[in-house]
Amino acid sequence: MIVEFLCEQSGGPCFYVGRSMKEAHQGLKIDEKDWNESARLLVDSMTELKVPNPLPDKVVAFVVSLKPDIVGKWSQLGQTSSPEVNSPMF
Numbered sequence: 001m002i003v004e005f006l007c008e009q010s011g012g013p014c015f016y017v018g019r020s021m022k023e024a025h026q027g028l029k030i031d032e033k034d035w036n037e038s039a040r041l042l043v044d045s046m047t048e049l050k051v052p053n054p055l056p057d058k059v060v061a062f063v064v065s066l067k068p069d070i071v072g073k074w075s076q077l078g079q080t081s082s083p084e085v086n087s088p089m090f
Contacts, residue, residue, distance in 0.1 A: 001018045004017075012064065022069040025070045028072050032071065039060075
């Protein structure tokens with residue numbers, strides 16, 4: 001479903017019928033560490049596949065725009081994780 005989501009959101013001919021990013025990631029307790037690892041894997045994959053510029057930068061910019069809906073606010077042992085658009089990875 002991620003392919004359809006990215007395709008539709010980038011103006012392609014696909015039609016995404018899944019949940020919103022916020023709904024899909026709610027309750028998963030995704031934190032900065034998880035976000036950074038996923039971002040690293042995305043960048044590494046595009047590098048390995050030799051995705052031509054400027055597409056990797058566009059993909060990263062789009063994915064970063066989704067961060068507030070993916071890295072959620074949740075409480076664990078009295079600490080709250082809040083989403084930050086400017087993570088160390090980007």
